[in-house]
Amino acid sequence: MSVAVFTRASTPHLADGLIRTAEKHGVSLVFVHDMGSQIDLEPFLKIRTAIQNHDCTHAIYVDAFDVLVSRWEEKEVETLIDKAGGLLMSCECGCWPAGPWCDTYVARKRTPWCAINGGQFAGTRQAMIDLLREVYDRKNMMECGGGNQEILHKMLADGYEMGLDQECRIFQSMAGLSECITEKNGIMYNTFTDTFPMFPHWNGRTPGMGDWLKVLL
Secondary structure: OOOOEEEEEEEHHHHHHHHHHHHHHHHEEEEOOOOOOOOOOOHHHHHHHHHHOOOOOOEEEEEOOOEEEOOOOHHHHHHHHHHHHOOEEEEEEOOOOOOOHHHHHHOOOOOOOOOEEEEEEEEEHHHHHHHHHHHOOHHHOOOOOHHHHHHHHHHHOOOOOOOOOOOOOOEOOOOOOHHHHHEEEEEEOOOOOOOOOOOOEEEHHOOOOOHHHHHHH
16 A cells, blocks of 8 residues: 555544545554644654554554545656655645744645645655654644644744645645635545645534535545
8 A cells, every 4th residue: 555544533533524435435544542632742652653553655644533535546646746856735715823934824725725734744754753852842832732733833934845735635624714615526625725635624623524524525
């Protein structure tokens, strides 16, 4: 297996939508079982260990309870990660939590989905191992309770090399601009970016995941 998809859950049955849509598209999920939180960052240390113990060449991390699989093209994922320099981060429409680190997105903005969302990201195996270690090592930098997302904003502002999936080729934040997201040929389509995202994410308790589950199954 070249690309492995990692996720975390204390109760995997609550990730039923992710599991069922992953099975439909032949995506093998690697579950990291934990009772931790994104604030203490312990789960990300466990994910790092899981990636280290896996023989994948590329890895994807996705949240479990609010993510579905719309489509899957492994070679496309590898190509997009490699073209991005080894890391490709999911993006959402706003920079949360707010702070001076948000200014780094102004010059980089190409689409409304411009700021890192910490619930999904991808990279080469080694780049993911290094990223997760760096995130954990910076846990004392949190000022606003934003967990790994706040740290990732600050890492980008500090010059850490990360590609941004602003075209929503792999990841799709469903919080905001829902009018741009529609169904086309049985899968999700972003009319603004003219792309077919693979992993839609109902971040921020965004409603509508149940309706989309019916579409994608």
